[in-house]
Amino acid sequence: MKLHYLVLTGLALSGVAQAADIGTYKKPTPVPVIENDLYFGSIGAGASVIDSPSQKGLKSATVPYLNVNGKFTYMLAPRGWGAQVDANFAGLSTDWIDPKVRHASSAFIYGGALHLFSRAVTDAKIGGFFQFDQHDVNARQTTSLTMPGYVGGLEAQYALNHNLLLRARARRARRHLSLRSELAFGG
């Protein structure tokens, strides 16, 4: 009998506790109204190395170089559309490859990209892009190798969860290679 009374008391206390929770329940925080455009960006820097083994009668080579890039994104207030602009630069001096080289020359890769995208699909960003890169190698100002490259295509990224982003890109690339040599003959 006493045990039964304790059980009933417990149920009553439980009911009071629920009622108290309902009485103090707070309204959920409303989703903020997006009134301003959004912009953000990033600046990156790094060091790279290409290691090429001995092949086709050439000696092996280790080519170090530095790279810097910047990205800037602007999204319209409704957040359905946005644009991203990239600027890229990488460079090296040939005496980084071989300090004993008699006449050091330089090589550069520079260019940029424009991305237009939509965030209309949940957990996804879908868009298209155009990219341009120029490769310049100048040796003693008598020989130059230039490789302009144009790339365009579609790109998308999808968040599988808060920590995993899946990226995909379909692109078409066009790169030209031009080697020019100016030979001077002394009198």
Next chain:
Amino acid sequence: MQGTRGGFTFLETGVFGEYRLSQLPLSLRADVSYLHYYDDKFISARHIGLNGMRATLGVRYEFGGSRQRPRDIVDDQFQTYNVLAGLR
């Protein structure tokens, strides 16, 4: 003055990883790839050897945004690719 034009085809296989610091707007990046150039007429004629490994270590600083709308992982900026510079 002499001018030469040509092209080549290659296959790249690699991995790219980025680790974001939780307390700072910084991330560390690494990229390792193997590049194989097909031995077409242009490369053979000039004895150009282009097969090799490419590795990159880098850091990235992020800025901007809004307190009204914290950025999520989908907002991560698109990357571009260059055969010599890798993913950027």
